[in-house]
Amino acid sequence: MKNLSILVVDDDPVIRRLLEQRLKNERFHVEVAEDGYAAEKILRHKYFDVVLTDLMMPGDIGGIEVLEIAKELNSKTEVLLITAHSSVHTAVEAMKKGAIDYLEKPINFDELFLRLDKISNVQSIMKNAQDLQFAMNTTESAASATIQDLEIQVSRQREMLDRLETVLRDGQATDEVKVEQALTIFDQM
Amino acid sequence: MIKINPAELKLISQYIQDISGIYLDQSKSYLFETRLSSVAEAYGCKSYQELQTKAKMDSTKKIEKEIIDAITTNETLFFRDKGPFELLQFKILPEIIDARSSKTALKTNIKIWSAAASTGQELYSIAIVIKELLRDSPDYIFTLLGTDISDAAIAQASYGKYNRFEIERGLDKKYLQKYFTLFGDSWKIKDELRAMVNFRKINLMQPFNALGKFDIIFCRNVAIYFTLEDRKKLFNKMADILADDGYLVIGSTESLTGICPKFIPKRHLRSIFYQKK
Structure with missing residues (x-):
């Protein structure tokens, strides 16, 4: 098992399944939510290191709202957005609100794993810094x-x-x- | 990374001490390299000697500022080490208010100086303590001054914006909601608190008696970077501008023994503060 827990949020069952499978193959701990509402429910009960969410989803809770909820519940959670090329502008806006990065569709998995590696590195540096802080x-x-x-x-x-x-x-x-x-x-x- | 040679170590170490008072151990060459290499490269210098020459010739002092920013340690956090703030809340402020009020009908003016303010967390923490203790009592006027040698630190302190890592360290959630507003991915200090404080650049190695007298001075974890001689000079100058019944708070691992006989240490609970003899 890799050291990151990831919540995948996407209303498209095919993409959701694909992401789940590929991430599991890479030995990440993965859970899925079929929309923003389900994501909120899960996040309220459990901490995830990363939320990987589609930007555009039906209903009142889209990717931006998932980002806001995740960050409010635990600011340590990093949010990665998946976006269509046409909504890159919105993704950039989302980064201003605290998203760590965005990926354009169709998803390039090498790119996704690279981002996750980086998040994992940053988190272990943060952990290290906190340990040092505590020792100090x-x-x-x-x-x-x-x-x-x-x-x-x-x-x-x-x-x-x-x-x-x-x-x-x-x-x-x-x-x-x-x-x-x-x-x-x-x-x- | 540009390597530093022994002759340069001596030269640069002296230069940094001259411009900032900060004494860097010449045995720690990596300290010079990791902190100054990018400044040297940015100005197209091949060596540290070249950087020093350029910095000295630069009449705008821009390079010197960047060297100071690179060399100073801005390690700070809100309510760093709870002791001094409890001291302020339960001992110093009540005592000083008691000593100063009632003498005249005029408003009581209390001046506080955070001498190594870095990015402002200490002074804003002091402002929060005052606000919590006195609400908006019209009887007192507080003058809160924060100074630091680093322009970059002073700029951030003045702007009062902190990222979530800076915020999460030391700041109580209830104060976060009360005194900060979310600003994109960061938090910005609210105007009511910002309006209580002033920041300006000051080099503690230079005379600072023009600042006038202070009732309370916080000078924590800065003298540790100075030589013994410079520490003596610094605390003697501080004694001169501290009110006779004023309070000095230094870092919790610092000592004035053998440094300034003008001060005597006094204990309150787990903390120590100093007053003039």
Whole structure:
């Protein structure tokens, strides 16, 4: 199994079946939806790494709406659009709304797999960055606790040394009194 | 990628320190190469020495700006390290408001400086804390200034637009809905928050007392890039422009021990802040 889960959304049963089969052959985890409504239902229950959706579908939920729903539910989901040459303009608009890329019909599978590879790479880099971030935060909070404790301790000791100095440099007091006072300061720490 | 030779390492390292204060370890030649190679190539330079010569001769300072943008680290996020913002909300702001109000009938003006603002997340986080704490109380005027040495960072901070990766790091969902609007694939800070802040370019190595006095200074995770000598100079200058009862917040892994005796550390819960002696 490849590391991406993909939801295929297309109202054309032939294309839907073809995409499902080819992606399964490549060992992706695939599920299908026959229109935008079905896609929404599935997305509400389950996370997919990629939604591969036709741009033009019947009903109120077309490709753009599927994109919006998927992104709202989980912004990590990447949306790839399939479009007829005549609606490339709409696809570009969709990319402004957060789609990662679009493919023109008829689908060139080499091109599709290349895009999926790229998405997979980006996701693993993102995962890597998050892990690093987590490791950095852990190190940083441990380090800052230590440094801040030391900072306070050093500052207290500095203050004690200043007080000791004042006492010991007192020209009026006898040595005995000085030692007495110095020890009191010492005990207070 | 253009390779850097030992003589150039010395030259470029000094040059970068001169223009930005940033001290780059000469043993890390890859740092220079990965960050500066594309700038050198863009100006048709075959070597880093050539790039430095060109940058020095460029009266528009365009190349110097690009070198600074390439070399500075803009790692930042909203509410980076929760501690300082809790400190601000529960300790610093209540105390400073208490100390400043009621003395006169005039409105209380409180000045806050984010000295290494990068792309603005820290200052906007401060603005959110203020907004959440005081709503729109008419009794206080807040002056929020964010400065950074990188033009590119300041430009993004001023524009207040963040992509989803920048947004997802550190920002609470409730604040996202409240203070940002969706802008294509990105989020833009709302005008009410944007109007509270100002950004401008400042090189911390140069004098900055013209900025006037501040009540609160955030200077987090920038001095770590400076030499010990430059750190001393920086925090001494900060002491000069911090109000006598003002507050200084530095990065959580930074220390002022041996750097500036004018400040003493004070603890509040898990965080530390500094005040003048």
